Amino acid sequence: MNQTTSNFRNWVETQSQSDTSFVLSPELRNTSLTAIRSQNFPTRKDEEWRYTPLKAIAESSPVALVDTQISPQQIEPFAKAVPGAHLLVFVDGKFSSALSDDLSSQDKLGLNIRLMEDLDSESRKQAEGIIVHSKLTDDNIFRHITNSLATSGLFIDLKPNADIEVPLHLLFVNTKQTSTSVTHPMNIIHLGQNSRLDIVQQFASLGDLQSLSFPADYIQLDDGSKLGLYKVGLESEETDHISNCAVQVANSASFEDHQYLLGSKLTRSNLEVNLSGNGAEVFLRGIYLGDKSQHLDIRTYIDHAQAYCSSDQHFRGILNGKSRGVFNGMVLVREHAQKTNAQQSNKNLLLSRDARVDTKPQLEIFADDVKCTHGATIGELDDNALFYLQSRGISRQDAAQMLTRAFAAEITDEIKIDTLKEYIQQEIESRLTETHKLNA
Amino acid sequence: MLSIKDLHVSVEGKAILKGLNLEVKKGEIHAIMGPNGSGKSTLAHVLSGRDGYEVNSGSATYKGLNLLDMLPEIRAREGMFLAFQYPIEIPGVNNTSFLKKALNEIRKHQGKEELDAIDFLDLIKKQMKLVEMKEDLLKRPVNQGFSGGEKKRNEILQMAVLHPQLAILDETDSGLDIDALRIVAGGVNKLRSDENAFVVITHYQRLLDYIVPDFVHVLSDGQIIKSGTKDLALELEERGYDWLLDQPETVA
Numbered sequence: 001m002n003q004t005t006s007n008f009r010n011w012v013e014t015q016s017q018s019d020t021s022f023v024l025s026p027e028l029r030n031t032s033l034t035a036i037r038s039q040n041f042p043t044r045k046d047e048e049w050r051y052t053p054l055k056a057i058a059e060s061s062p063v064a065l066v067d068t069q070i071s072p073q074q075i076e077p078f079a080k081a082v083p084g085a086h087l088l089v090f091v092d093g094k095f096s097s098a099l100s101d102d103l104s105s106q107d108k109l110g111l112n113i114r115l116m117e118d119l120d121s122e123s124r125k126q127a128e129g130i131i132v133h134s135k136l137t138d139d140n141i142f143r144h145i146t147n148s149l150a151t152s153g154l155f156i157d158l159k160p161n162a163d164i165e166v167p168l169h170l171l172f173v174n175t176k177q178t179s180t181s182v183t184h185p186m187n188i189i190h191l192g193q194n195s196r197l198d199i200v201q202q203f204a205s206l207g208d209l210q211s212l213s214f215p216a217d218y219i220q221l222d223d224g225s226k227l228g229l230y231k232v233g234l235e236s237e238e239t240d241h242i243s244n245c246a247v248q249v250a251n252s253a254s255f256e257d258h259q260y261l262l263g264s265k266l267t268r269s270n271l272e273v274n275l276s277g278n279g280a281e282v283f284l285r286g287i288y289l290g291d292k293s294q295h296l297d298i299r300t301y302i303d304h305a306q307a308y309c310s311s312d313q314h315f316r317g318i319l320n321g322k323s324r325g326v327f328n329g330m331v332l333v334r335e336h337a338q339k340t341n342a343q344q345s346n347k348n349l350l351l352s353r354d355a356r357v358d359t360k361p362q363l364e365i366f367a368d369d370v371k372c373t374h375g376a377t378i379g380e381l382d383d384n385a386l387f388y389l390q391s392r393g394i395s396r397q398d399a400a401q402m403l404t405r406a407f408a409a410e411i412t413d414e415i416k417i418d419t420l421k422e423y424i425q426q427e428i429e430s431r432l433t434e435t436h437k438l439n440a
Numbered sequence: 441m442l443s444i445k446d447l448h449v450s451v452e453g454k455a456i457l458k459g460l461n462l463e464v465k466k467g468e469i470h471a472i473m474g475p476n477g478s479g480k481s482t483l484a485h486v487l488s489g490r491d492g493y494e495v496n497s498g499s500a501t502y503k504g505l506n507l508l509d510m511l512p513e514i515r516a517r518e519g520m521f522l523a524f525q526y527p528i529e530i531p532g533v534n535n536t537s538f539l540k541k542a543l544n545e546i547r548k549h550q551g552k553e554e555l556d557a558i559d560f561l562d563l564i565k566k567q568m569k570l571v572e573m574k575e576d577l578l579k580r581p582v583n584q585g586f587s588g589g590e591k592k593r594n595e596i597l598q599m600a601v602l603h604p605q606l607a608i609l610d611e612t613d614s615g616l617d618i619d620a621l622r623i624v625a626g627g628v629n630k631l632r633s634d635e636n637a638f639v640v641i642t643h644y645q646r647l648l649d650y651i652v653p654d655f656v657h658v659l660s661d662g663q664i665i666k667s668g669t670k671d672l673a674l675e676l677e678e679r680g681y682d683w684l685l686d687q688p689e690t691v692a
Contacts, residue, residue, distance in 0.1 A: 382528075383491070384528050385528050385530050387490055387491070387512060387528075388524070388527070388528040388530065388582075389530070389533075389538070389542075390489075390511070390512040390513045390516070391488050391489070391490075391512050391513075391515075391516055391521075391522050391524075392513075392516055392538075392539075392542035392545075392598065392602065393513050393516035393517045393542045393543075393545040393546040393549070393602070394513055394541060394542055394545055395511075395513050395545070396511075396513070398541070398545075402533055402538070402541075403530070403532075403533070405532075406530065406531060406532025406533045406581070407532060409532050410531065410532050
């Protein structure tokens with residue numbers, strides 16, 4: 001144990017020893033606490049974290065959370081993203097039954113949603129089994145912090161053949177606390193054979209507040225099942241958000257993930273997908289839209305472990321002000337993963353001289369009968385296109401906004417939930433309007 | 441309507457237009473012909489306000505306004521239109537909503553009421569017949585995946601919808617087969633009136649079989665070296681440019 005101590009590390013240690021009722025079993029917590037104690041807090045010297053500034057987190061001194069009551073009106077601006085969805089709301093990490101739909105009302109459809117703290121021993125064993133069997137190549141400190149400190153969590157268990165039409169909307173709202181607060185949203189998701197579900201995970205803040213959020217998701221998709229997962233980040237400018245999501249995709253199962261990183265001071269999204277069955281599919285889309293000094297960072301790791309699998313990922317960055325975007329994507333095709341079809345694309349649009357992007361699409365192939373492509377671009381708005389629009393009577397500012405909107409729309413058009421698509425397009429639009437006004 | 445006097449323009453320090461004069465009045469069609477590199481496209485770009493062209497001296501006025509001081513979008517809103525030699529593909533921007541936005545910007549500027557979606561659709565469908573364009577091209581992004589001929593027809597469609605007072609056609613005939621050429625020219629002919637004017641820039645005489653100009657000018661090395669009627673175009677077709685280039689002192 002040669003790690004340096006820091007305010008934050010000390011806080012984690014103190015918290016873990018407190019008499020709080022933690023949600024995971026002592027065995028799992030101990031494993032994670034050992035992992036925390038034996039590793040350094042990541043710095044820029046760590047290859048996986050070389051672009052991500054974590055100093056502010058390391059030096060932060062969080063405070064204990066104070067319960068805040070909020071009204072349905074306060075969450076309406078976020079809830080409207082998916083009207084009619086089955087809505088579950090967490091306020092400062094705590095489940096709010098007052099603001100949420102009934103947890104067990106979906107049981108009759110085969111969708112069992114339970115708080116981890118309420119699980120019977122058999123279900124707990126099942127849920128924790130998914131954590132134990134998840135594989136993460138970047139086994140970073142943040143998911144272990146969540147494993148050891150989470151006091152609540154969701155276990156979403158969909159029965160075989162259940163086909164759920166209505167999306168599940170998980171809304172995580174943070175409220176203003178006396179100083180920096182920390183939340184640990186945890187979701188364990190299991191889809192039985194040939195079942196289907198869409199989940200929207202939305203992260204938001206009420207007011208300007210400093211918070212740290214370390215979501216951890218563990219997902220297991222059984223044969224032939226289909227999960228659509230939408231992550232929408234709209235947190236305040238003082239929020240740091242580091243999420244870890246580990247997904248196992250079995251035979252002919254399909255995982256579709258859309259990420260819209262629009263808020264926060266810093267977001268780092270780690271997504272690792274293990275295609276562990278023949279014919280498994282993963283489809284990833286996302287946009288990071290930054291301004292001012294935001295840092296938005298997406299890391300994906302796709303492990304083609306079996307044959308006949310496909311992965312298709314396309315992420316776009318739009319960076320203004322002094323913001324910074326990072327895309328770090330790895331596609332690994334193992335020796336026996338023949339007939340793999342893997343596509344990876346990252347395109348970035350810089351709207352200001354001070355904005356910056358680091359992109360690192362990577363491909364490692366050990367099989368010989370595969371079709372793989374990857375590529376990245378970084379550019380500015382196309383002068384020829386701007387002039388073309390101007391020559392038709394459209395102002396340069398409007399033209400710039402049209403082109404930027406179009407750049408984003410090629411990704412947002414892929415959102416399969418219509419109301420959510422509209423909501424996200426509006427969120428992007430309002431941010432771009434602000435951006436182009438400032439640049440005009 | 442358009443008055444260009446002794447215009448000198450350079451690109452990256454290299455002189456391209458070297459004292460160009462041109463007068464265009466309402467109701468007239470002017471053809472500007474000339475060999476490659478004579479400055480034809482530079483003229484079109486300078487008139488439409490493209491960056492990267494340095495006006496060293498001379499003037500260009502349009503409807504009495506100093507054209508060279510106006511932003512490209514203001515020129516368009518004042519009724520100027522450039523049909524591009526190479527129309528730009530704009531992924532993600534829908535052809536119809538782009539054109540509706542453009543038309544309404546122009547209408548707003550001219551103090552007219554903006555068209556709503558229904559009225560606009562009526563208008564555009566009518567104009568599409570003029571250029572024999574397939575309706576599904578309206579649903580596509582601007583020029584994306586269009587064939588060469590479709591792109592040029594899309595330019596003429598935009599011209600028909602925006603209804604300019606002065607249209608500059610920059611080598612609209614290049615790369616067109618004879619059928620497309622006839623359709624494009626037919627569009628122009630239906631739009632011509634006593635109230636508007638056209639400047640048709642072309643390398644070949646064949647477009648002028650379909651769009652009959654009132655005046656033909658020969659541009660060479662940045663100057664108009666000869667002006668005449670449509671007969672001049674026929675003579676150029678027969679004899680080429682060389683007989684004119686040998687006598688550069690013949691200034692129109």
